Amino acid sequence: MNKILIAFAATLALTASTTWAQQVLRLSHNAAPGNPKAVASQKFAELVAQKTNGRIKVEVGGSAQFGDDVESLTNMRLGSLAFSTNSQGSTAGVVPEFNLVGLPFLFRDLEHAYKVVDGPVGAKLDEAANAKGLIVLALWDNGIRHTSNNKRPIVKPEDLEGIKVRTPPDAMTIDIFKALGANPGPLAFSELYIALQQGVFDGQENPLMNIYSSKLYEVQKYISLTGHKYETTPLLASKMIWAGLSKADQQAIKEAAVEAGKLNREMSIEADVELRTKLAAAGVEINEVDQAPFAARSKPVYDKWSAQYPDLVKLIVSEAGKTVMSTHPSTKTTAQAGVLTPVVIWVDKLIVATGVVAAVGAMVVMFVSLMAEVVVRYLTNQGMGWPTEMPNILFPWLVMGGIVLAAQRGQHIAVTAIQGLIGRRGNRVLLIAHQLLIAVAFFYLAWVGLDVIEITGSETYPVTGIAAKWAYLAMIAGFVGLGITALTTLVRLLHASDPFAVRAHHIEEDV
Numbered sequence: 001m002n003k004i005l006i007a008f009a010a011t012l013a014l015t016a017s018t019t020w021a022q023q024v025l026r027l028s029h030n031a032a033p034g035n036p037k038a039v040a041s042q043k044f045a046e047l048v049a050q051k052t053n054g055r056i057k058v059e060v061g062g063s064a065q066f067g068d069d070v071e072s073l074t075n076m077r078l079g080s081l082a083f084s085t086n087s088q089g090s091t092a093g094v095v096p097e098f099n100l101v102g103l104p105f106l107f108r109d110l111e112h113a114y115k116v117v118d119g120p121v122g123a124k125l126d127e128a129a130n131a132k133g134l135i136v137l138a139l140w141d142n143g144i145r146h147t148s149n150n151k152r153p154i155v156k157p158e159d160l161e162g163i164k165v166r167t168p169p170d171a172m173t174i175d176i177f178k179a180l181g182a183n184p185g186p187l188a189f190s191e192l193y194i195a196l197q198q199g200v201f202d203g204q205e206n207p208l209m210n211i212y213s214s215k216l217y218e219v220q221k222y223i224s225l226t227g228h229k230y231e232t233t234p235l236l237a238s239k240m241i242w243a244g245l246s247k248a249d250q251q252a253i254k255e256a257a258v259e260a261g262k263l264n265r266e267m268s269i270e271a272d273v274e275l276r277t278k279l280a281a282a283g284v285e286i287n288e289v290d291q292a293p294f295a296a297r298s299k300p301v302y303d304k305w306s307a308q309y310p311d312l313v314k315l316i317v318s319e320a321g322k323t324v325m326s327t328h329p330s331t332k333t334t335a336q337a338g339v340l341t342p343v344v345i346w347v348d349k350l351i352v353a354t355g356v357v358a359a360v361g362a363m364v365v366m367f368v369s370l371m372a373e374v375v376v377r378y379l380t381n382q383g384m385g386w387p388t389e390m391p392n393i394l395f396p397w398l399v400m401g402g403i404v405l406a407a408q409r410g411q412h413i414a415v416t417a418i419q420g421l422i423g424r425r426g427n428r429v430l431l432i433a434h435q436l437l438i439a440v441a442f443f444y445l446a447w448v449g450l451d452v453i454e455i456t457g458s459e460t461y462p463v464t465g466i467a468a469k470w471a472y473l474a475m476i477a478g479f480v481g482l483g484i485t486a487l488t489t490l491v492r493l494l495h496a497s498d499p500f501a502v503r504a505h506h507i508e509e510d511v
Helices: 002-020 036-051 069-078 088-094 096-102 110-117 120-130 171-179 189-197 208-213 239-243 247-281 291-297 299-308 310-320 331-337 340-380 386-408 413-422 428-456 469-495
Strands: 023-028 056-061 083-085 134-149 164-167 183-186 203-206 222-238 285-288
Touching (some): 023 036, 036 247, 069 239, 088 096, 088 171, 088 222, 096 171, 096 222, 096 310, 110 134, 110 222, 110 310, 120 134, 120 222, 134 208, 134 247, 164 171, 164 189, 171 183, 171 299, 189 203, 203 208, 208 247, 222 291, 291 299, 428 469
Parallel strands (some): 164 203, 222 285
Antiparallel strands (some): 134 203, 134 222
């Protein structure tokens, strides 16, 4: 009898410990810290803990700590990994239907893509994933993809000929780059940086957020905004592990996946605009492309995949609300701008060249003159005098040249503060009015500067005899440069289909 009681007590104890034990489930992803995928994965873990009252803890392994995307897919299907914020390309290796989301030049922008994948298309993908032992919790964002390389800017499809381009291990991307004339090859993302650094590949394709967060710009010279395809970030769960969860926990996890996905998408939208400026500042040459000839060259891709998945291709194209070969709407921006685009680009280059010459020239002359003064004083114990006046004359040119250059690059806080406050939720009229106000204000200040020069009149520096007005001319030149910068931005706003993208405008070709 005692043995029975002891066994019964032990069973109760074991049951109680199992009931109250925290369940730890692992999530794998390959993104670097700060990437929207990485940030949202941490958010997902926090939300799961909150919504399950701590019953479930999600342990996040970023930067492929728990294996790369392909390994993660295998482990989920075996039941040894619970979740993965995977890549569309790798997922397509197991669930080929995911390839179709990446049909070339299909989506207008990110929000257009979200509307399509959140509807019947997403339901079809989940159904296909289920058959392969995976559950689609949510379709996060992995951005619209662009092309970078070390050979030359990609302006037309012919520029891709002969270039070795790394792609994810998915057939769709490989088909696209073959159709465009490149020499594509698959490679794991975790190996990409070293492969580019060592010249194994000339280039690669990724959304800007991946290029920036993984510092691929350090080993690439050119980024061409081809926008050739869109990719999701599928947040997947192991069907085997999922089946062992309670209905309440399943619902909590699904809700966490959708909520964290909203953060991921918000970050992706902001990054798509803001990173153009940051990448340009890092020294990468960035250029836009006319997508029409690229779209025309990609028609065989549609033909091939329509033959394999006629119903799903038809559904996706229908949901996207477009015919297969209509051109990407962003190409209309260039066409609408017409002859204004070359003029604006030429003015941009002139402003940047002037700013560089003024800032660098002033800095060099000041340094040389001051060093000469130091050497002469050391050798003769008597200074020349005139070098001490050079900073007074040239420092205004250094400052104003730097300010104009920074404003043209979209990096000067004082010039862009109001625009930042308007934000993405602002509207076209406010943005245009803002740029017009800036232009008027700076041109007015330049006019006031003429009065200052007239007042100073014949004032000169005592040693060099240089007129004091030359220092004040820097102020006028700077204000004129800032006014012209505002006007070129205004022209872009008037001719762009997405005025908010203009906020992150940068000089796309080095002078």
